[in-house]
Amino acid sequence: MTDSWTNPLGLFDVSGKVALITGASGALGAVAARALAGAGCKLVLAAGNEAALKAVVTDCEALGAEVASMSIRPSDEAACDQLVALAVERFGALDVLVVASGMNKVAKIEDLTPADFENVMNANVTQSWLLARAAARQMKTQSDGGKIVLVSSARGLLGHPAGYTAYCASKAAVDGITKALGCELGEDNITVNAIAPTVFRSPLTAWMFEDNEKARGFRDGFLARVPKGRLGEPEDLIGPLLFLASRASDFYTGHILYADGGYTAG
Numbered sequence: 001m002t003d004s005w006t007n008p009l010g011l012f013d014v015s016g017k018v019a020l021i022t023g024a025s026g027a028l029g030a031v032a033a034r035a036l037a038g039a040g041c042k043l044v045l046a047a048g049n050e051a052a053l054k055a056v057v058t059d060c061e062a063l064g065a066e067v068a069s070m071s072i073r074p075s076d077e078a079a080c081d082q083l084v085a086l087a088v089e090r091f092g093a094l095d096v097l098v099v100a101s102g103m104n105k106v107a108k109i110e111d112l113t114p115a116d117f118e119n120v121m122n123a124n125v126t127q128s129w130l131l132a133r134a135a136a137r138q139m140k141t142q143s144d145g146g147k148i149v150l151v152s153s154a155r156g157l158l159g160h161p162a163g164y165t166a167y168c169a170s171k172a173a174v175d176g177i178t179k180a181l182g183c184e185l186g187e188d189n190i191t192v193n194a195i196a197p198t199v200f201r202s203p204l205t206a207w208m209f210e211d212n213e214k215a216r217g218f219r220d221g222f223l224a225r226v227p228k229g230r231l232g233e234p235e236d237l238i239g240p241l242l243f244l245a246s247r248a249s250d251f252y253t254g255h256i257l258y259a260d261g262g263y264t265a266g
Contacts, residue, residue, distance in 0.1 A: 011248040015040025018091040019245065020083055022074050022131060023101030025052035027202030028151055028195075028237060030059075032098045035238045036245065037065035041096070044087045048073040066091070074101060074127045080134040088138060096147045096245045097135040099128045104167045117166045124170035129177055132192065136185055145189025148181065149244045150174050152196040154260050171196070175256050182254020191253040193244045198260035200232030228261030236261075 003010055019036045023029035025047035033045055037060035045060070047053040050071035057069050068090040074080045087094040103123040105116045128150050139146030155164055156171030174194060181192040199205055199222065208215055208231060223229055240257050243249050258264050 012242050012246045014242065014246050017095040018042045018087055018093050019096035019098060020044040020087050020094055021098045021100060022046045024056050025049045026100055027204065029100030030056050031234045031237050032100055032241055033060050034063065035241055037063040039242060042066045042091045044083060044090065045069045046072050046074065046083055074131050077130055080130040084134045084138050093142055094135055094138045094146060096149065097131060098149045099131050100151050101127055102151065106163045108163045109165050112166060120166035121170050125173040128174055132177065132181055136190060139190045140188050147245050148190060148192040149241065150178055150194040152194040152256055154196055154198040154258060154264050156196060157264055178256060179254045186253055191249060193249065193252060193255045193257060195237065195240050195244065196256050196258045197232060197237060198263045200236060201234060225266055226261045226263050227266060230261065232259065232261065
């Protein structure tokens with residue numbers, strides 16, 4: 001009888017694994033950092049906002065995690081290589097990459113400048129590609145490979161009427177990278193998957209959860225398409241993340257996992 005039968009929850013054990021998280025001070029990145037810290041990972045955290053990053057580092061250390069951090073955005077090849085090198089130098093390996101860095105620019109197409117479009121594509125697509133590239137190079141040298149988790153969105157599958165051309169295009173491209181790298185890196189024992197949330201609670205979306213006419217009007221329209229009947233909470237992202245970061249997902253690669261309460265199913 002294998003360990004999977006006697007201890008099935010062991011498939012989700014990531015204790016001792018080394019995880020690199022970019023955008024660690026943002027809404028999803030901070031959730032990922034705290035969740036993996038609580039699960040026993042050793043962490044390398046990166047973000048451009050140094051003060052916010054320090055707060056997340058403090059939280060993760062309070063949860064018992066060993067943490068290395070760097071106030072840097074993965075905006076070019078050198079920065080991405082530097083982050084992977086930090087993980088290897090400090091902890092000896094890189095087992096999990098979570099790319100939670102990115103941005104959006106909301107504007108109707110006639111008001112969106114080419115520079116705006118390029119900035120969103122660089123932040124969401126190019127940085128994901130560069131980080132996956134740097135991580136894959138290291139993971140290929142490791143006998144047990146690794147896990148790459150990108151962040152997509154329901155908007156990679158669906159359009160949006162409120163000026164999301166750059167964002168929707170960028171997340172569709174992240175989906176494409178996920179599928180292509182899932183195929184390419186499978187033989188190297190590296191899985192590549194993406195978490196695709198819809199609206200979930202964060203500082204940017206806090207107004208959507210308020211009890212006022214504007215918020216209720218938004219929720220009434222949005223929730224009509226959400227079978228679960230509510231907006232997302234940070235805790236809703238922890239389960240998918242642990243699955244994709246652990247042995248439980250060893251046979252899953254190239255997948256987009258929608259954390260959306262059924263929004264994209266209807």
